[in-house]
Amino acid sequence: DAGITQSPRHKVTETGTPVTLRCHQTENHRYMYWYRQDPGHGLRLIHYSYGVKDTDKGEVSDGYSVSRSKTEDFLLTLESATSSQTSVYFCAISSNIYEQYFGPGTRLTVT
Amino acid sequence: DQQVKQNSPSLSVQEGRISILNCDYTNSMFDYFLWYKKYPAEGPTFLISISSIKDKNEDGRFTVFLNKSAKHLSLHIVPSQPGDSAVYFCAAGPSNSNSGYALNFGKGTSLLVTP
Numbered sequence: 537d538a539g540i541t542q543s544p545r546h547k548v549t550e551t552g553t554p555v556t557l558r559c560h561q562t563e564n565h566r567y568m569y570w571y572r573q574d575p576g577h578g579l580r581l582i583h584y585s586y587g588v589k590d591t592d593k594g595e596v597s598d599g600y601s602v603s604r605s606k607t608e609d610f611l612l613t614l615e616s617a618t619s620s621q622t623s624v625y626f627c628a629i630s631s632n633i634y635e636q637y638f639g640p641g642t643r644l645t646v647t
Numbered sequence: 648d649q650q651v652k653q654n655s656p657s658l659s660v661q662e663g664r665i666s667i668l669n670c671d672y673t674n675s676m677f678d679y680f681l682w683y684k685k686y687p688a689e690g691p692t693f694l695i696s697i698s699s700i701k702d703k704n705e706d707g708r709f710t711v712f713l714n715k716s717a718k719h720l721s722l723h724i725v726p727s728q729p730g731d732s733a734v735y736f737c738a739a740g741p742s743n744s745n746s747g748y749a750l751n752f753g754k755g756t757s758l759l760v761t762p
Contacts, residue, residue, distance in 0.1 A: 626691070
């Protein structure tokens with residue numbers, strides 16, 4: 537399995553609070569991605585990174601920001617969490633255009 | 648707008664029989680296709696892929712077929728086993744991206760293989 541971890545694995549937070557999710561990889565892969573999974577929607581891309589400090593928006597980027605200051609870490613921040621951001625968040629990594637390897641996920645509940 | 652569509656939310660198959668999961672796409676720029684399998688409380692795991700230069704790719708019990716003219720692909724699992732019970736996601740993307748290679752996922756098909 538690809539060396540990819542996510543923290544925290546579970547989090548409950550209140551509306552309006554900032555939240556940061558961390559994705560850490562030990563594979564030295566160039567590309568990193570953040571997805572959210574919701575019932576009836578499958579996996580939707582939030583943001584992705586194609587190198588240190590190189591990021592771009594995905595399909596559902598509103599309300600989210602990301603940062604990648606080093607190869608191994610990709611942070612997803614919700615500046616002011618809303619109930620619509622309650623979801624399961626998955627980080628993924630890849631070294632080429634092909635297979636992406638996913639982390640175990642973070643279940644976020646915004647009350 | 649959903650560019651990758653899995654129109655069957657669920658499928659039930661008897662153990663030993665063939666499971667056929669279908670996927671349609673709308674973006675003609677997509678030329679690389681993947682299937683992922685997901686168990687509850689785990690991240691998706693890569694299963695099998697196919698590029699547009701092929702129409703079939705096989706890996707053990709899993710075969711993916713691609714019909715480019717119809718913008719359709721399917722995953723065949725033969726024979727199906729109870730351990731195959733999971734949600735299967737179809738994903739697609741363009742191989743000529745000059746930045747990230749973001750994948751577009753379908754909504755998933757939940758497969759149940761009964762003994």
